[in-house]
Amino acid sequence: MLEPWRDFGVAVTGASAALVGLLYVAISINLRQIVGTSVLPARALLALVLLVVPLVSTILLLVPQPPVALGVELLVVACTAGPCLAHLVRPSARPAQQTVAERAAGTVLPAGLTVAGTLVAGVLLLAGYPAGVYGVVVAALAAFTGALAGTWVLLIEILR
Secondary structure, eight states: OOGHHHHHHHHHHHHHHHHHHHHHHHHHHHHHHHHHHSSHHHHEEEEEEEHHHHHHHHHHSSSSOOOOHHHHHHHHHHHHHHHHHHHSSSSSSSOOSSOOOIIIIIIIIIHHHHHHHHHHHHHHTTTGGGGGHHHHHHHHHHHHHHHHHHOOOOOOOGGG
């Protein structure tokens, strides 16, 4: 039943792993500047967690198992990542010069959609609706957007 999603799972797993590598390069290049601030280490961890959610979700999608089992696993992923992401996007974790709109677009919205997409996918699969896997698509797109924005900040914007 989940076989048509195999190529998607392979693509997202590979893309997630490649983006984690890019993130580690960005961190290693600007490590001194990142650890020298109170905000950027959290931004780096946010990007990493955002990338781990679709990585784990699509690895689980590739495991031969019934949709209900995948639903339970996605709920575990969402319930594990959710509190971590909520902590990382809390208001005190943003730089003073960042506007509320910038914060929402760059961190809160991607984190929220990543968790919500994974949670919805898990609930729908658990309820017997295989189309719930589309929630993983939403989560992956949101996670990639937020992680790439964070990686851009850690690689380029930090030098301004």
